Amino acid sequence: MTATVEPELGTSSTKRMTMAVAMNSALDLAMDRDDSVLLLGEDIADPAGGVFKVTKGLSTKYGTGRVRATPISETAIIGAAVGAALAGMRPVAEIMFMDFVTVCLDQITNHAAKLRYMSGGHSSVPLTIRTTVGEQRFGAQHTQSLETWFMHTPGIKVVMPSNPIDAKGLLASCIADNDPCLYIENISLAYSQKDEVPVKEYFTPLGEAAVTRAGRDVTVITYGPAVHTAVAAAEVLAAEGVEVEVIDLRTLMPLDMDTVLASASRTGRALIVHDAHTFLGPGAEIAAQIANDLFGELKGPVRRVGTGFSPAPYAPSGLDFHPTSDTVAAAICELVDY
Amino acid sequence: MTQSPTTEQVDVGDLSTDDLREMYKTMRLITVTGERAVVEVKAGRLKSAFYPVRGLEGSCAALGSAMRPEDQIVSTYRSLGDALAKRSSLRRIIAEIYGKADGTSKGKGGAMHLHDQEAGFITSTGVVGAGLPIAVGLALAASIRGEKRAVVATFGDGSTSIGAWHEAMNLAGLWKLPVVFVCQNNQWAEHTPIDEYAAVTDLESRARAYGMTTAKVDGFDPIRTARVLSEATARARAGEGPSFVEVVTYRLTGHSGSSDYSYMPKDQLAAATERDPAPAFRRWLLDAEIVDETALEEIDKQVAAEVDDAFEFAQNAPQPNASERYTDVFADERQVPKS
């Protein structure tokens, strides 16, 4: 279903877009092409257009039948999306903040993720759940990066773009995919960065990492906002002669370990960087696999930089939570000097 | 509790003699299959949790007569009756309970997760109350596409205490969806009687608060139950919005197949057992001279043979192949992590 269509960049058919606008464009094109695409979520209809405006204009264009503003009922939003998906529709459900997936975890992990299996393959749940993370200023109940929970649940795919082009292409692929996909949007990335993005529909394949920056000394494996943290660290170190390769996983499930292992085998050094907690975070699995498969080829231990084991503190100043380019650069230097 | 139906009381409405005979057969199938499953569990031949539907046979048969092939149902772990009412294959259901490759889910679902897309038996859930939002979504899809079908959600009385129940009722009422909520009120949630867990035990009144048509019916009266449920499914198909039907019955066994029922008041259980649906309906069919003894015996024999055949089929069916373990996790099995 997810045909790979390469974006045509640098042509007249591209436009500078933020991630938020790129996601809006992906939703718009999917709804235009396929009548079975249906949006559900709190405040998603116009004039609100979603609290992060990602669905702006869509209910005006496609009607409130297909762009459904819901009550504050996360269980019912996901449950209804599962039912509609079982009936062959392609619902895109919005959960305002990732922290609130705890309210509907049953529907996601016990139903969406397991129905294909428990039906012996007779049912499929082509559901996309869009949710947001990453704003420390909202405090501990609006900041959690819970992607590991879902990577740990057989049956659901986990996707997290780091730039506008992937934001559009990955969302299109999630909608077209026949399995449930959790698509995680980073709030601060969604508005900060603008890139040239193709205007027409295209698909970034699920399960394929991108090499964001090539380098021969250290492999940094990362995704989402931490890609930018890692690239910033790499740029600082380049001035000192250290060449860092940055891999943007883009999709956490399926996890593209082939790209990761090929790079780490070349550089002999691997560092995993993410905004999720270091302890039992995605990096734990990635590090274990690298250590297992490349034991003899490594020039040092596989290291991780993530978030410490506390709820998100409200005060960003003085109570650093997410990795910074300084902490990442320091970890890279340690690896190189090992 | 109200009385068993009698010829004076009952107007069979649109139900033909064939329909009534079919209802009796469904009731017998549920009773005999359930009893056999319990025997198999006790004998150690069937290693499964099994949730008997004893007491609900009339209600399930009534639901069967109210649903058309295009209608869909979402059920619970206590789903044998619903599956048979929806005309799912007995052989494949039993094979699934045995965890065999020929089961409805190739042995990956099990007794609590029966599933038969072709029959419109969309799914069943082991999580109390979780089926209602899913049924709402199926009904939403039907309503968006203009498909004339009723989506039925069945659930126990205990599920009315969980948030998903309330969220789904509100959504269905708000969006006027073609869904029929059928509360199979057997008056027990595991070992807890309804008056010990509910602030308001009149469940119909709760549903009324969500702006839908509601009814409460004696589930030991399958004719009335069938009429009320038929009205509700017809309303859904006609696009007239959701309904809630509280079918009041009593659980004639313990919660699960092998559990005891010492905690159930003896007089209550005895009174309910007097009204055991299949035998009561049989007596009524005879008294009302709708079906004669010979014809009823013929049905009983057919049922016994079908049940024997299904258990034999299931017991002899092949085990799932080990390679099946990692299929159906994702649509594309190459996407499943290797370690």
Ligand SMILES: Cc1ncc(C[n+]2csc(CCOP(=O)(O)OP(=O)(O)O)c2C)c(N)n1
């Ligand atoms: C969310 C959840 N909590 C607890 C259970 C354990 N459990 C299984 S059946 C049951 C009782 C449910 O009673 P009711 O809804 O009346 O259905 P019945 O079993 O009587 O048909 C409980 C508590 C469960 N399956 N799901």
